Amino acid sequence: MSQTVPVRLYVNGDRHDIDIEPRRTLADALRDDCGLTGTHLGCEHGVCGACTILVDGKPVRACLMFAVQAEGTSIRTVEGLAPDDQQLHPVQRAFWEKHGLQCGFCTPGFLMLVAGQLEEKPETDEEEMRDVLSSNLCRCTGYQNILKASMAAAEEMSG
Amino acid sequence: MIGARALRLEDPVLLRGAGRYAADTYHAGELHMRVVRSPVAHGRVRAVDVADALRLDGVVAAWTYDDVADLPAIGFRLTPREELLPYRQPVLARGVVRYVGEPVAVVFATSAYLAEDAAERVVVEIDQLPAHIDPDADPVAWVDAEQATWAAGLGTPLPEQDSEATRFVTEYGDVEAAFATGAGRIIELDAVIGRHTGVPMECRGLVAHYVEADQELVIDGAAKVPFWNRDAIADVTGLAPSQVVVRETHVGGGFGPRGELYPEDVLVALAAMRLRAPVKWIEDRQEHLLATNHSRGQHHRLRALVEEDGFIRALDATFTLDQGAYVRTHGATVGSLTSSMLPGPYVIPNFRVEAHVRLTHKTPHGTYRSPGRYEGTFARERLVDKIAAELGLGREQVRRRNFIAVEDMPYERPIQAMGTSMVHDSGDYRLLLDKMSEGYDFPGIRAEVAARRAAGEAVGFGFGYFVEKSGIGPVEGARISVDTRGRVSVTCGASSVGQGVDTVLAQVAAETLGIPHDEIRVVRGRTDRFGYGRGAFATRLSVMAGSAVANAAAALRDKAVRVAAHELKVSVEELELADGAVRLVADPGRGLSLAEIARLLEPVCAVEIKEDPGLDADGWFRSDHMTYPYGLHAAVVRLDRGTGQTVVERYLVGYDVGRALNPTLVEGQIAGGVAQGLGGALYEEFLYADDGTPLCTTFMDYLIPTAHEVPPIEILITEDAPSPINPLGVKGAGEGGVTAVAAAIASAVDDALQRPGAITSVPIRPQAVHDLAARATGSRATG
Numbered sequence A: 001m002s003q004t005v006p007v008r009l010y011v012n013g014d015r016h017d018i019d020i021e022p023r024r025t026l027a028d029a030l031r032d033d034c035g036l037t038g039t040h041l042g043c044e045h046g047v048c049g050a051c052t053i054l055v056d057g058k059p060v061r062a063c064l065m066f067a068v069q070a071e072g073t074s075i076r077t078v079e080g081l082a083p084d085d086q087q088l089h090p091v092q093r094a095f096w097e098k099h100g101l102q103c104g105f106c107t108p109g110f111l112m113l114v115a116g117q118l119e120e121k122p123e124t125d126e127e128e129m130r131d132v133l134s135s136n137l138c139r140c141t142g143y144q145n146i147l148k149a150s151m152a153a154a155e156e157m158s159g
Numbered sequence B: 001m002i003g004a005r006a007l008r009l010e011d012p013v014l015l016r017g018a019g020r021y022a023a024d025t026y027h028a029g030e031l032h033m034r035v036v037r038s039p040v041a042h043g044r045v046r047a048v049d050v051a052d053a054l055r056l057d058g059v060v061a062a063w064t065y066d067d068v069a070d071l072p073a074i075g076f077r078l079t080p081r082e083e084l085l086p087y088r089q090p091v092l093a094r095g096v097v098r099y100v101g102e103p104v105a106v107v108f109a110t111s112a113y114l115a116e117d118a119a120e121r122v123v124v125e126i127d128q129l130p131a132h133i134d135p136d137a138d139p140v141a142w143v144d145a146e147q148a149t150w151a152a153g154l155g156t157p158l159p160e161q162d163s164e165a166t167r168f169v170t171e172y173g174d175v176e177a178a179f180a181t182g183a184g185r186i187i188e189l190d191a192v193i194g195r196h197t198g199v200p201m202e203c204r205g206l207v208a209h210y211v212e213a214d215q216e217l218v219i220d221g222a223a224k225v226p227f228w229n230r231d232a233i234a235d236v237t238g239l240a241p242s243q244v245v246v247r248e249t250h251v252g253g254g255f256g257p258r259g260e261l262y263p264e265d266v267l268v269a270l271a272a273m274r275l276r277a278p279v280k281w282i283e284d285r286q287e288h289l290l291a292t293n294h295s296r297g298q299h300h301r302l303r304a305l306v307e308e309d310g311f312i313r314a315l316d317a318t319f320t321l322d323q324g325a326y327v328r329t330h331g332a333t334v335g336s337l338t339s340s341m342l343p344g345p346y347v348i349p350n351f352r353v354e355a356h357v358r359l360t361h362k363t364p365h366g367t368y369r370s371p372g373r374y375e376g377t378f379a380r381e382r383l384v385d386k387i388a389a390e391l392g393l394g395r396e397q398v399r400r401r402n403f404i405a406v407e408d409m410p411y412e413r414p415i416q417a418m419g420t421s422m423v424h425d426s427g428d429y430r431l432l433l434d435k436m437s438e439g440y441d442f443p444g445i446r447a448e449v450a451a452r453r454a455a456g457e458a459v460g461f462g463f464g465y466f467v468e469k470s471g472i473g474p475v476e477g478a479r480i481s482v483d484t485r486g487r488v489s490v491t492c493g494a495s496s497v498g499q500g501v502d503t504v505l506a507q508v509a510a511e512t513l514g515i516p517h518d519e520i521r522v523v524r525g526r527t528d529r530f531g532y533g534r535g536a537f538a539t540r541l542s543v544m545a546g547s548a549v550a551n552a553a554a555a556l557r558d559k560a561v562r563v564a565a566h567e568l569k570v571s572v573e574e575l576e577l578a579d580g581a582v583r584l585v586a587d588p589g590r591g592l593s594l595a596e597i598a599r600l601l602e603p604v605c606a607v608e609i610k611e612d613p614g615l616d617a618d619g620w621f622r623s624d625h626m627t628y629p630y631g632l633h634a635a636v637v638r639l640d641r642g643t644g645q646t647v648v649e650r651y652l653v654g655y656d657v658g659r660a661l662n663p664t665l666v667e668g669q670i671a672g673g674v675a676q677g678l679g680g681a682l683y684e685e686f687l688y689a690d691d692g693t694p695l696c697t698t699f700m701d702y703l704i705p706t707a708h709e710v711p712p713i714e715i716l717i718t719e720d721a722p723s724p725i726n727p728l729g730v731k732g733a734g735e736g737g738v739t740a741v742a743a744a745i746a747s748a749v750d751d752a753l754q755r756p757g758a759i760t761s762v763p764i765r766p767q768a769v770h771d772l773a774a775r776a777t778g779s780r781a782t783g
Helices: A026-033 A090-097 A107-120 A126-133 A144-158 B011-015 B082-087 B112-121 B145-152 B175-180 B226-237 B263-275 B285-291 B333-341 B373-391 B395-402 B429-439 B442-454 B501-513 B541-568 B594-600 B603-608 B663-683 B741-753 B766-775
Strands: A005-011 A014-020 A052-055 A058-061 A074-076 B031-037 B043-049 B059-063 B103-109 B123-128 B141-143 B164-172 B185-196 B205-211 B216-220 B244-247 B279-282 B295-306 B312-324 B350-359 B411-417 B420-424 B458-467 B475-482 B488-492 B520-523 B575-578 B581-584 B591-593 B615-622 B630-639 B646-656 B713-718
Touching: A005 A026, A014 A026, A052 A107, A058 A107, A090 A107, A090 A144, A090 B011, A107 A126, A107 A144, A107 B011, A126 A144, A144 B663, B031 B112, B031 B263, B031 B285, B043 B103, B059 B112, B059 B263, B082 B141, B082 B145, B082 B164, B103 B112, B103 B263, B141 B145, B164 B333, B164 B411, B175 B312, B175 B350, B185 B373, B185 B663, B205 B263, B216 B226, B216 B263, B226 B244, B226 B263, B263 B279, B295 B373, B312 B333, B312 B373, B333 B350, B333 B373, B333 B411, B373 B395, B373 B458, B373 B741, B395 B429, B395 B458, B429 B442, B429 B630, B429 B646, B429 B713, B442 B458, B442 B630, B442 B741, B458 B741, B475 B501, B475 B541, B475 B594, B488 B501, B488 B541, B501 B520, B501 B541, B541 B575, B541 B581, B541 B591, B541 B594, B541 B615, B581 B594, B591 B594, B594 B603, B594 B615, B630 B741, B646 B663, B646 B741, B663 B713, B663 B741, B741 B766
Parallel strands: A005 A074, B031 B279, B216 B244, B312 B350, B488 B520, B646 B713
Antiparallel strands: A005 A014, A052 A058, A052 A074, B031 B103, B043 B123, B059 B103, B164 B350, B185 B295, B205 B216, B205 B279, B295 B312, B411 B420, B458 B630, B475 B488, B475 B615, B575 B581, B581 B591, B630 B646
16 A cells, blocks of 8 residues: 555646555645645545646546546646735735634645636636535634625726 | 824735644654544443553554553633542543543654554543533532542542532622511512534644753743643643743634643643653644634523613622533632622622532533623623513613713622633723713614514614623733844743734834834743733733733833933933834934944943943732623624524624723724634534533534625724723723624514513524424514
């Protein structure tokens, strides 16, 4: 069971060649083998969405996917969201300005969920956005500021 | 700066995924710990065999109780009543298991996956015994004399103990005499609060590493109370407290359970010492729901003596608290707070409450945001609604009749709360009710729901009033330092569980120093950077650490002005600190920047001017009393008679915090609290089968509200009653968002059903609403 296989992952435009057990989840591979600890694990059974990342542009629970299944895909994590060290992605900026985070643990998952949604559909309306946001859990904010931030980002990204 | 809606200092790091939570600390050569847990609620451990686990390559060690038999039971941090000592938890099960999830053995391996494999190979043989899961049932034998004597650790033999760990009475006035007069009406009420808990999004975790070169045990991933845990870990490992460094890094939510000292924390620290390797333990969610403190779970029985105008002459109450299998670090805190806060905003001249803390074969119990007040507020406000209904009075009217009057503030209630004498420091309870009623047009809301009911909808309006407490002492400190480049740091013993304490403390410092808050660095939660800190609990930091920072900033200002006066050869009265520089009031062009003053205080220069080196200053704040914020929650709900679903259409909160240091953060605390309160009112509950098997061990059966279930929350923050007992006038905002949610929702559901007193327990399940709606007949005016 400790036999490893070589896996090549493309994350935020970087190539990671790692040797891992086939049973290793994508979330663990990103965190432990690629050193990208911004992807957080809140439940490991696919409910909370803290580990949401983008695989080929689609939001995915990194805890429900094996790393070997991600070979050949393009992965984006929270570390790849901002264009550089000086600027934030519109979704990140909106979360800051609208107080859309408190402890910050669920935040990377929400950011990737919303970024994925808005990059695919910038004109998402509030009702649909609430539906989208209901796929992840936050225990600090009560969600309203997350919704406000997401709509502010939508306005900026569609404008 | 104080009172500004300043952006949070914490966010840029967190938004980039650059935070460091417990699982984000890595060391070369680290070992991973996995706990083997009891699969049964009650049983005698016949054998624990780790041989098969140890045969796996990469498994370094496996321990059972015999390996930790020299460790004492986990101690109490708060409310340490002596009679509770026999109920303390051993680090690993000691012959008997008492809840599903109790640590029985522990394995250490070179990877987390391998550690899980190894844990599955540990063979645990248990002779199952009957489980006792109903705290309302008569107490049963709980621990035998040997276990009681061992767990108490008093050095004297104790007899067998039963499952009622403690029973205590809190009272003032003369309840019996009041009831004996025969005057007035007796109104009784039963109120049940389900078992639920904080459930932060980050599970627990800890990484311990003994650094041989420094002779220090470094522990990352702590939360809430790092200083207390440092001392406890020093005791267990035999190190001096100064050799143990505890750092909280980032914390993914607290809410009460997170950060207390648990068996797993002791095991991680001990293993790092014994195995001489870094040891990492990260709890998974199923473990969290089985092993981290549960809370609530109380059954109240209230009996009130009421006059015809609604005045409550006497209240006689009892409640049982479902303590679960052991008494952990919180001691009797929740029962004690339930008792002392039960009267809330009302006079109630004669009061008596009897607490029964009872053990059951369930996960042990501790605090969860607004401990004792969520429960007590539900019970008391249900009672007040019932009084209004039975006397034919308005629900607001009865509350107004009973409020402590503003003229009577500060108001001493002759009982203790968290070991302090209870003095409502300030408050105008009527004014807040007036402001809410007028600001949100309660009469208009009532008319609207009545019209909708007349048209056939099941909608209702309800509310609950409450008093919170915050700012428990005894003391907190802070140091403000300015380096020779002029950069300002606040270093303190405060902790952050994600609430934004860095931002608020920076704002307090910025107010005095006259610089932007985001130019200030805040260092906290590390036992190697500051000497003392009581922790992030009981909504204490804005009051305690905030006041300490205010005092430190004032001391720093005085020092800077003194040094500048010396250098500029003027008197201190001629100078002022503004915009990060000390300037002549009469000639603002002349002055010294803080950086220049810091350079004047480099050691050689400082000695010459007879000052202590360095531009820094300490501030301390001591408080013997708590401060008491207060608020009102109101809700409009719509019931689906077909499915029994309760939809919360509107949620209103009025809260007086004395002074809002950052209104955006206050609103954030309130909104988050309401969401948790809605969970407890409508969705969340840890259920158990008759044999003590937990039925809610994943997020598919323990239901946390999502964005769909939480409506927009309308918040009115008032500053009508600043606290007279701290220099900022502030009262804490951390818990008032949750306190009255169950009370307000129940009141609104009653109204929607037009059946006063229909709801006597939370969570309010769809089945119950469905059944009540089916029985509801007729229509009455909203009172």
